[in-house]
Amino acid sequence: MRKSNARTEKMKLSYIRTIMERAREMEYNGKKIVHLEIGEPDFDTPLPIVEATIQALRNGYTHYGPDEGLDELKAVIAKKILRTKGIETEKKNMIITAGASEAIFDAIVGLTGPGQRVIIPEPSFGNYYNCCICAGSTPVNIPLKLDRHCRMDFEKLEEVVDENTGFIVINNPHNPTGAVFSADEITKLADFAMDRDLMVITDEIYEDLYYGDKKPLPIASLKGMKERTVMIGGFSKSYAMTGWRVGYLIVPPDLVESVQKIHQYAVTCVSTFSQVGIAGSIESCDHDLQYFKNELNKRRQYLVGQMEKIANISYIEPEGAFYLFINIKRFGISSIEFTERLLEEHGLAAIPGSAFGAAGEGFIRLSYAASLDEIRKGADLFRTFIAGLEKRI
Numbered sequence: 001m002r003k004s005n006a007r008t009e010k011m012k013l014s015y016i017r018t019i020m021e022r023a024r025e026m027e028y029n030g031k032k033i034v035h036l037e038i039g040e041p042d043f044d045t046p047l048p049i050v051e052a053t054i055q056a057l058r059n060g061y062t063h064y065g066p067d068e069g070l071d072e073l074k075a076v077i078a079k080k081i082l083r084t085k086g087i088e089t090e091k092k093n094m095i096i097t098a099g100a101s102e103a104i105f106d107a108i109v110g111l112t113g114p115g116q117r118v119i120i121p122e123p124s125f126g127n128y129y130n131c132c133i134c135a136g137s138t139p140v141n142i143p144l145k146l147d148r149h150c151r152m153d154f155e156k157l158e159e160v161v162d163e164n165t166g167f168i169v170i171n172n173p174h175n176p177t178g179a180v181f182s183a184d185e186i187t188k189l190a191d192f193a194m195d196r197d198l199m200v201i202t203d204e205i206y207e208d209l210y211y212g213d214k215k216p217l218p219i220a221s222l223k224g225m226k227e228r229t230v231m232i233g234g235f236s237k238s239y240a241m242t243g244w245r246v247g248y249l250i251v252p253p254d255l256v257e258s259v260q261k262i263h264q265y266a267v268t269c270v271s272t273f274s275q276v277g278i279a280g281s282i283e284s285c286d287h288d289l290q291y292f293k294n295e296l297n298k299r300r301q302y303l304v305g306q307m308e309k310i311a312n313i314s315y316i317e318p319e320g321a322f323y324l325f326i327n328i329k330r331f332g333i334s335s336i337e338f339t340e341r342l343l344e345e346h347g348l349a350a351i352p353g354s355a356f357g358a359a360g361e362g363f364i365r366l367s368y369a370a371s372l373d374e375i376r377k378g379a380d381l382f383r384t385f386i387a388g389l390e391k392r393i
């Protein structure tokens with residue numbers, strides 16, 4: 001008897017996990033590994049959040065909460081979205097999820113299905129593609145333009161949209177390239193979506209993490225876009241809360257129920273004490289967020305400075321999130337071979353660009369969410385590896 005199904009067989013386990021597991025195995029066998037593969041800050045969660053959550057546990061918030069999340073937390077999120085993005089949201093349109101990952105799953109599985117095409121600009125976070133496969137919808141990958149910057153390819157977009165295309169997924173600031181799409185691009189994309197009657201799923205999990213003046217423009221803030229945008233956010237990256245698993249989803253009113261059903265049957269509700277703890281403390285953590293951002297910026301500048309010292313290395317300008325996407329095409333080896341050798345021969349863990357889809361081939365991703373000390377060691381190992389490769393060109 002068949003014990004699997006065609007959809008899950010087509011889904012791919014993340015190559016990021018494969019690298020992490022190999023690195024762990026090597027560590028277990030006594031090898032020192034420098035970790036620049038992991039997409040999470042090394043900071044501790046701000047103390048007020050931890051304390052408020054412990055208090056919530058003591059106060060007995062250990063039962064089921066409302067499926068779609070606690071009003072207190074929704075109110076705090078709505079306030080932040082209004083303050084930082086200028087968008088009014090209503091609590092009936094918001095669902096608190098187990099991280100942004102669940103929000104992505106709920107949106108794609110709840111809203112797309114067989115016969116529907118979903119455009120995913122690549123390279124991209126692998127969840128979008130795999131959630132489409134799980135939903136039975138068709139992911140349509142279009143390459144992003146990658147040179148010194150990472151930009152949307154509107155000609156390609158125009159080419160692939162047909163009457164069965166319902167959605168485009170964007171991620172801004174962007175994993176893996178570290179790009180922040182310009183206000184012009186986002187505005188052009190909004191016009192395109194309205195013109196071609198597309199919905200936009202926007203993953204804004206890195207919304208707070210941008211380092212220059214180029215603040216990411218939330219597409220839902222543009223006229224006519226709120227009703228055609230599903231907005232995803234969360235606490236994992238900005239507040240160093242990856243282990244807490246709390247995120248959210250804001251859905252236009254007529255689509256809430258479809259998304260709610262997936263959330264209800266998969267998760268029921270997010271842990272009540274975490275929601276109470278976050279709701280009661282997050283507003284007092286602005287200075288922590290600012291501190292994290294400043295630290296990440298220092299790490300970004302350091303890593304970029306190191307790359308600048310290596311002749312012939314080019315990378316995409318890292319403006320947001322905490323990733324550096326480095327072009328390795330001149331070495332004539334695949335990104336998988338590059339990262340495997342980097343790990344096996346030098347003990348530096350990095351992610352091959354192809355883990356983010358075919359359009360990521362020819363690049364590798366380094367994360368600068370690790371400590372400065374780790375980044376320093378990583379940069380040295382990277383330089384040594386490149387020097388060895390250069391000799392063979």
Ligand SMILES: Cc1ncc(COP(=O)(O)O)c(C=O)c1O
Nearest residue numbers: 039099100101125175205234236
């Ligand atoms: C673009 C993007 N979206 C979502 C997530 C998942 O976030 P969470 O930990 O809140 O599920 C990640 C994590 O790496 C990410 O890079």
